[in-house]
Each structure stands twice: as structure tokens, then as C-alpha cells.
Amino acid sequence: MAYNPEAWTKSSNELVISLCDSESKSSFKPLMTYPIFGEAEQIFGYKDLKIDLAFDAITFKPFVKVKYAEKLNDEVEDVQEKLLEFLPENDTVVDDEIKWVDSFSAEQENLPNYDGIFEKIDEYTSKKEDFVVYKTNFRNEYAVKLLKRLQIFVLFFIEAGSYIDTSDLKWELFLVVKKSDNKIIGFTTTYTYFKFDNAKDFDSNTEIATRNKISQFIILPIYQNGNHGSHLYQAIVNHWLRDPLVKEITVEDPNEKFDDLRYRQDFKRLFNEGFVSKLPENVKSINRDWFVENASNHKIEINQFKKLIEIAYVFLKNTKAARLLIKKRLYEKNKDGLDDLDAAIKKDKLQTAYDNYHLEYSNLIKGLRLKDNFEDEPVAKKQKV
Structure with a gap:
């Protein structure tokens, strides 16, 4: 019989995670497992491998069960032992589901x-x-x-x-x-x-x-x-x-999803406090000292605050102010690289970047529903700020 490596290989991201209570179980899979099983996120040496990791939904008492039809040899990595390295020692129940249920049920009674x-x-x-x-x-x-x-x-x-x-x-x-x-x-x-x-x-x-x-x-x-x-x-x-x-x-x-959440919540706070409506129409008065003082007043990190002000001017439809602030920030951040370019190419790159940010900010604001402030525009792909 020919040796088939695929039959002995399983994606570690197929691990099944479950949250359980007395009436039901909800299961899902991890986004990544490389911290546990390595960069390739592959487990080799088992046929029909199934890894179940369950938690009581209240106490989060963990339970592990690893099943497989056949193991290649004794030299392959012990999947169960590898997973247990990342779970609380002497607190994780292995294989014995009845013991696990009795254990977390007793904990719940003394919660x-x-x-x-x-x-x-x-x-x-x-x-x-x-x-x-x-x-x-x-x-x-x-x-x-x-x-x-x-x-x-x-x-x-x-x-x-x-x-x-x-x-x-x-x-x-x-x-x-x-x-x-x-x-x-x-x-x-x-x-x-x-x-x-x-x-x-x-x-x-x-x-x-x-x-x-x-x-x-x-x-x-x-x-x-x-x-x-x-x-x-x-x-x-x-x-x-x-x-x-x-x-x-x-x-x-922060990842992109959390970045969006953070922008939305921080911007809503500035909006609800009335800060957005009081921004100067002309941004000539907005210098580093202005950013430092107002960021400090709102306890917001300075770079985050600069982006929120850019979002605010897009929200206010003050295109000139938004363009000046965004291009200035991008130029200061990428000055060394941009200064090596011809003037026309530099101008084009800054304009393209500004257009992308304006579209991204516009779509972010539409999701806030603070007021009907935008016409229908195409959805922007998330840009790295």
C-alpha cells in the first residue's frame, strides 16, 4: 500500500471549541492555532484526528478529549500533551466527561x-x-x-x-x-x-x-x-x-476590526461632548500644541486623536480642512521616502492616499448614524493608517 502523507495530516485549526451549559452546547473553531501547534498549523501522524476542547460557560472549567483512528508511530508529537501545556495545570479534565460535569456543577453551586x-x-x-x-x-x-x-x-x-x-x-x-x-x-x-x-x-x-x-x-x-x-x-x-x-x-x-470599534466609540464621544461642532473652520490654528492640549483633555493618545480630527472634518464635510490635515500627517510620516520622488509623483501619491482615507472615513461615519450626513458612496477597503 502506498504511503499517503495527506491521510496522516490534519489542520490544527479544525480543533473544535465548545461552550456548554446544562441545556445546550455551542461550538466554533479558532482563527489560529500556530502558538500551540506551530506556524504551519498542521498536525502530522494521526488518522481521523478529532480534538475537542470544551468549557463550562460559567466557570470555564476546561475539558479535553482527543480521538483518532490510528497513530503513525510513537515518535509523533502527542497532541493531547501539547494542548495541555497551554491549559491550567491540574485543573483540566481529560476524557472523563462525567467527572468534568460533576466538577463544574459543584463549582457553580459555590460560585x-x-x-x-x-x-x-x-x-x-x-x-x-x-x-x-x-x-x-x-x-x-x-x-x-x-x-x-x-x-x-x-x-x-x-x-x-x-x-x-x-x-x-x-x-x-x-x-x-x-x-x-x-x-x-x-x-x-x-x-x-x-x-x-x-x-x-x-x-x-x-x-x-x-x-x-x-x-x-x-x-x-x-x-x-x-x-x-x-x-x-x-x-x-x-x-x-x-x-x-x-x-x-x-x-x-489593535487589529483592523478593533481599530474600527475604537474609532467609532472615540468619535461618538467627541461628538456627544460637542467637541466636533466647535472645531475651527480654518485649520491654520491647529498645530502640534493644539493637538497635544486637546488630546490630553480627552485622555486620547496623540496619534489616535489626530485621526479622529481628520474623521471629524470629513463628517463636517469640510473637504479643504480634511485634505490639509490628512496630507500633512501622511507627508510627515513618510517624509524621507516622499522627498526622494519627483514633485508630480509625490503630489499624486498624497492625493491617492487622501482619496482612500476620505472614502474610508466616510464609510465609518455612515455606520455611526449620528445624522444623515452623506450621500451614497462606494464601500472602501480598509486602509492602514
Whole structure:
């Protein structure tokens, strides 16, 4: 019989993830598995391989079951052991489903009162269900236990995601929980940096200002399309806006989907505060000092704030102002490369880039429905800002 490598090879992205409760099971697949199974995301050495990774939807107690029809030899990598390296040690049930159900059922009976051990920072309603956003830190032993169970989703759904060090107490955890049954909908990890402009400023302050960063941000796939991401992001931002020591809010390496969410939420905030309507019609007064002062007033990182102002002028249909600001930012960012080009080519490249951004911003604003401000325009492909 001819040897057929394809019969012994399986994509590791075919791993099945399930969230279970007493009545149902919802399953989905990861976006990526290379942090666990390697860059090729292929598992070799098994026929008819099936990997099931299940979690109780409330406690997130994990369960692993690996099945296959035949194993090539004893030299191939042990798939189960490889997966267990990334799950909480001595806390993951393997193969024995009855043991797993008994274990998480007992945990549910003794589930701590979240209102007693976590800080409630927001509540909201989506699709007639009530949700609570909680904040905690890793002095809380239950928060550490939860994160160890949840963190594998970072590897599955965040490009270049990695586990955090919970012994570093500048990390915090935010959770979205369904109020009726304590099911966890999503979570975010955040980090706090000290922020000061110079040593003299640092030495003269008894209360040190901070720069707070959203790091890992996940709404679990079965709960997406319910505006939970927007609610979670805004809950965190509002919480930090109320804290006088937090001077700047930023995000670590956002992907395009999160970038859009962030632009929408930050722009809506500026709009609702009346800031957009008060922008100067002539942008000659908008210099670096103006950007620094106003970005600081709104606790927005400076580069993010510049893009929001560009979006604002597109929203206001002040084409001249939008064009000047966008082209100026692009030129400053790419000055070395552009200065090597002929004047006509440089002008053409800046105009093409401006046209793309104007279209992208226009489509982003249309999704906000703040007011009927645009004619029908073609949908833009996402540009790298």
C-alpha cells in the first residue's frame, strides 16, 4: 500500500471549541492555532484526528478529549500533551466527561458573588438581556483562576497574542457577565504605566499619573454581533475618564476590526461632548500644541486623536480642512521616502492616499448614524493608517 502523507495530516485549526451549559452546547473553531501547534498549523501522524476542547460557560472549567483512528508511530508529537501545556495545570479534565460535569456543577453551586469580589463598573442591556461589566486585579485569587482558564482564547483569536504575568500587579482584568446566569461573554486585560514628562515632574508629584493600556480584548464568538465589544470598550474608557490619575488611554497593537470599534466609540464621544461642532473652520490654528492640549483633555493618545480630527472634518464635510490635515500627517510620516520622488509623483501619491482615507472615513461615519450626513458612496477597503 502506498504511503499517503495527506491521510496522516490534519489542520490544527479544525480543533473544535465548545461552550456548554446544562441545556445546550455551542461550538466554533479558532482563527489560529500556530502558538500551540506551530506556524504551519498542521498536525502530522494521526488518522481521523478529532480534538475537542470544551468549557463550562460559567466557570470555564476546561475539558479535553482527543480521538483518532490510528497513530503513525510513537515518535509523533502527542497532541493531547501539547494542548495541555497551554491549559491550567491540574485543573483540566481529560476524557472523563462525567467527572468534568460533576466538577463544574459543584463549582457553580459555590460560585462567589461577583458583586462581592469584583468591582462593578457598568451595566447595559443587549437583545433584552442584562449584562454587567466587572473589574478586578490579580490580588484576587479567583481572578487568577479565571484568567488561567480563559487565556487560551487569546492564542486562538488574537494575532501574536501571549499569556500575561499575573504576578505583575499593574495588570487588571475586565469581565462581561450575563446578569441572569453569570455566563462570561468576554474579557479584557489592561496594563497601567506610570506617566510623567520629566524627572522634575515625577519628583514633584505625590500622586503619580498613569497611562492605561487595553491589551487583550475578546468577545467570545457565540456572543458577537450584540454590541458587547462597544459596551465593554466604552465601560473601560468611562471608568478611566472618571479617574483623575489616568491621563491617557491607549490600545496595544489593535487589529483592523478593533481599530474600527475604537474609532467609532472615540468619535461618538467627541461628538456627544460637542467637541466636533466647535472645531475651527480654518485649520491654520491647529498645530502640534493644539493637538497635544486637546488630546490630553480627552485622555486620547496623540496619534489616535489626530485621526479622529481628520474623521471629524470629513463628517463636517469640510473637504479643504480634511485634505490639509490628512496630507500633512501622511507627508510627515513618510517624509524621507516622499522627498526622494519627483514633485508630480509625490503630489499624486498624497492625493491617492487622501482619496482612500476620505472614502474610508466616510464609510465609518455612515455606520455611526449620528445624522444623515452623506450621500451614497462606494464601500472602501480598509486602509492602514
